[in-house]
Amino acid sequence: MTTDDPFGPLRSYEDSRLGIREMFLVPLVSGAETVAVLSVPLEQMLPCGWIICHSFGMEQLYLQPLEVEVARRLASAGFPVLRFHAQGYGDSALPTDRASFRSQVEGAIQAANLLMESTGASEIGFLGARLGATVAALAAERIDASSLVLWEPVMEGRRYVEALLRSGAVTELASRGREQGESDLAQQLHQTGIVDVDGFPLRRAVVEEMSGIDLHQEISRFSGSSLVVQVSRSGIERADLRRLTGRLASVGGRASLQIVTDPLARMFGLQRYHSSSGRKADTQGDLSEALISRTLAWCLEGLEPDSIRRQEGA
Amino acid sequence: MRDHPLFVPFRGDHLAAVVTTPEQTARGLVVFLQGAGGATRTHRYRLWTRAARRLAGDGIASVRMDYRGIGDSTGAYAFEMEAPPVEEALTVVTLVLDRLGLDGFGVVGNCIGARTAFGLAARTESCRSVACILPMALGPVLERRGENGVASLGASTAKLLPGRVAHWASRVRRLGPFGGRPDLRFIPEVSIAVRGGTKVLFLHGGTEESRQRLVAGAKALPAVALGEGASPVQIWRMPAEGTSGFRPLETQRVVVDSVTEWMDRTLPVSAADARSTRRSAGAA
Secondary structure, three states: OOOOOOOHHHOEEEEOOOOEEEEEEOOEEOOEEOOEEEEEEOOOOOOEEEEEEOOOOHHHHHHHHHHHHHHHHHHHOOOOEEEEOOOOOOOOOOOHHHOOHHHHHHHHHHHHHHHHHHHOOOEEEEEEEOHHHHHHHHHHHHHOOOEEEEEOOOOEHHHHHHHHHHHHHHHHHHHHOOOOOHHHHHHHHHHHOEEEEOOEEEEHHHHHHHHOOEHHHHOOOOOOEEEEEEEEOOOOOOHHHHHHHHHHHHHOOOEEEEEEEOOOHHHOOOOOEEEEOOEEEEOOHHHHHHHHHHHHHHHHHOOOHHHHHHHHHO | OEEEEEEEEEOOEEEEEEEEEOOOOOOOEEEEEOOOOOOOOOOHHHHHHHHHHHHHHOOOEEEEEOOOOOOOOOOOOOEEOOOOOHHHHHHHHHHHHHHHOOOOEEEEEEOHHHHHHHHHHHHOOOEEEEEEEEOOOOHHHEOOOOOOOHHHOOHHHHOOOOHHHHHHHHHHHHHOOOOOOOOOOEOHHHHHHHHOOOEEEEEEOOOHHHHHHHHHHHHOOHHHHHOOOOOOEEEEEOOOOOOOOOOOHHHHHHHHHHHHHHHHHHOOOOHHHHHHHHHHHHHO
């Protein structure tokens, strides 16, 4: 950024109550500019920095409040954190139809390099929810990250795509009264190369790349610590997440599966603000708090004793 | 074109915003205000990001902002249709106008952002133009009728009711509790803005019935009723089918096209023109 930027002095702010500073960055990610937010502690910084990986399509918007909150709480605990818009999302330079799973993974890796350069972090952890968790896992696998937090990860891309198409078909029926099955949308995708899923342009190439994802198979060399969190209404452990945790433990170090139970578990990744009498309220505050406090406790638990002493001395 | 992200101090919190500036000196500023149902400064489907880039290509700067407690802004989340975040928007606009050396702006609003847009227009003479996006309901720009009856039942609340009850609640909401056809009554800020010389576009995507009500309401506005010169209030149509939440993709394209065309028409034609407007305002 050049010095003639009339808004330069407003790029950052400090929150003395949380003990953090947040700063806007405009990095090059996946070949084009985007907007990122760096959250750092005002006091001593821990050596492990975190990259927040957002999810896909509308989930990116719905999960953002949770991601912002966890970034601030991690920074408040001493960790530098970077969150950013992958290309095709938010303030990024490229159009929405350029969003792809692979570019999200590449973007996360580039963001990790940026975080290390800008804060001196020597270790990197990746954190994400739903498909963002899958992005985080693949990025961690690629660069030998030290830590990984997966909130309700998408295990099979094929099933995720099917759910997207099903949701698009339901929306068509609800908003236009037009009965269009999941298979009709799949056929349209095949013919035109693009399909409108809840207002999000889903490209055939993206569907094909996502359909090939099998998270269990993708994990082969990540050797850091990992936390897998299942969001559940019943509290019954999911077999696929147990299997994933076993896989992470077998190739890496510490791996644990925790279950957060919440009556609104099925709404995770969906719209969280709902209206009543001209007002809207956040319906997922408790769920967010449970996820964040579990994650923070896990992150602090994994610190080397030296880091904790440095923190306490600071 | 260049993006400038920033945090604007506001009553102990910080409002996150992104200013997009054209390569050349800007000829005006447009402020984007989305609904407050969790949409961030880019709006759903990045409508504001897309429109900002088109405007920059036309020499117009823009700012999109996160309300308090949303997106990258700090503070507690609050949404009340009766208390739109006008002060937040005014704080951001004032700062950006000052930093860019501009004195006139246009505002684009949707849902509670539409109500906020008229609140801004009524509060400052610098607002030259409003684009009010109403994909489904006119509610955001209407006065609340009564505090205790179904007449003030919101469309989103009606959607939660069982089928037949929802049907009748909807009829009552549209036609009034006794089946009559109440006049459409805009919030007072709409008249104040129009009377103050602000040009207004209603980008409407509702039913034909609600369109007719909107037309009747617009005709009753002060400057429109005088009928002098070109009407300062215009109503353009959005594709009416399946417009819930700016779907399908075609609707999004129409929104971006319409907003950029309206602002191109209603803001100063050049930076020099904007400067001369500023000088004459200063002389007066």
